[in-house]
Amino acid sequence: MNKNAPIGVLDSGVGGLSVLKCLHQLLPHEDFIYVGDTARTPYGTRPEQEIRGFVAEIIDWLAAQGVKEVVIACNTLTMLGVDSLKGDHKFPIVGMSKGEKLLLEASKKKKIGVFATPFTISTEAHKKAILAADPTAEVYPMPCPKYVPLIEGEQFDSPELPAAIAEYAAPLKEAGIDALILSCTHYPFIKKQIEAEFGPEVTVIDPAEATSYLAIDALKEIGALREDGAGKVTVCGTADIDRVRRLAERMLPVEDCQFKEINLADK
Structure with a gap:
């Protein structure tokens, strides 16, 4: 596993930015790619199989970016069962701590x-x-x-x-x-x-801090924790990236972040 590969963080919208904030504070050497599915949020009223399809699509997109780990920064998605969301991917997937x-x-x-x-x-x-x-x-x-x-x-x-x-x-x-x-x-x-x-x-x-420590432990287990360098943060949304940036300002040093609107079909 490449230690310099980024960590993926995903949510149905902007809520997971609160977890990204904690991860970034505890792991300042790591690169992060955050994906908020702002085009299809909220997920909560949708059928479970549709939600699973959306999550699989995001994880596949993050895999194409070469991530070494994915943190599911959403309690609702974690309740679906992290192992059941993993698919064939080899990198660890971490869900929210119950605290x-x-x-x-x-x-x-x-x-x-x-x-x-x-x-x-x-x-x-x-x-x-x-x-x-x-x-x-x-x-x-x-x-x-x-x-x-x-x-x-x-x-x-x-x-x-x-x-x-x-x-x-x-x-x-x-x-x-x-x-x-x-x-x-x-x-x-x-x-x-x-x-x-x-x-x-x-x-x-x-529970973001406890979740972040779960992510750190998973990286240690595979020997993929990065211990030097200055990490980069890329925040992606599937729609309305200006609103994502405004909300990110409440959680992150946005001057250090790159913001992108993405199409999950584009790998």
Whole structure:
């Protein structure tokens, strides 16, 4: 495996930029190619087989760019099963961490909230992972269907955003949670607003860091970790690259990034 090959990062839209931010901070020597399928986002309302087809198309495109690893920076896609998305590719594919260890370390009362998309909540994957690690924990899942359209639509200053945050937070505040995980990669875009709604007694966790360490471990296993040089970041979108750049400014040093609109059919 070529140590100097880039790392691929993919998502259905811009949410995975929050994971790319963490990866870039922890792996400054690495080159990254990010693909957000902004032409077909959101994926959540589409049939599973169609979603799998889209992901396979992105992974094939990244493979053609010569990547040494792919990070699936999306909880919904991770729930489909990382191994089932790998196909015939030889490079490692890493999905999102469920963050159960971080949550249990942060929660003194063992009352834990989960913010995620309706699909991710429906799998109960996070609840099962937390209870497997500590059966005494109480888990309060909350589907948050309004967040992604507001974030993708850049509605950060709209009255709808704080109203949605208050709506989804209310039952978890009433339950007395003291730790909350943002189990959708879009949600770190509004982490500060969510933290303000819950107050200092609730620790809000972004699983991007734990995911990044999974990616690092996978590279170490195949001896492909790059340890020198200055890495480059290329951010690709399948549509609306100007909007992708604006949203990337909230996560990345965009002056160090290259932005491209791509056609996944062009290898």
